[in-house]
Amino acid sequence: MHNPPHPYPISDGPLDTRPRGYADESGCLAVLLAELTAAGVELGEYDRRIVDWLAVWDWPTVATIASLIRRAARSSQ
Incomplete structure (x- = not known):
């Protein structure tokens, strides 16, 4: 699976604690876009606006969303 370049790994499994x-x-933003790309998600203009908005959130929130994207992509394969 694709691992975006980041010093803190994105979880491949359920999270029980805050990243x-x-x-x-x-x-x-780079982590979110990398996970969406690896999941094969095509982004529309509004999708991209929302991803940009999510990128200003704190790292634990973004890491959790990225983990959810990764796990959802894996379960759909």
Whole structure:
């Protein structure tokens, strides 16, 4: 599975605790886009606006969303 370049890994399994670490907006955006691309998700203009909006959230939230995308993609294969 695709692993985006980030010092804090994206979980492949259910999360029981808050992900640790920090990433700025550009790092969060890169992780979200990498997971969506790896999942084969095509983004429309509004989709991209929402992904941009999500990228300003804190790293634990973004890491959790990225993990959900990864796990959903894996379960659909």
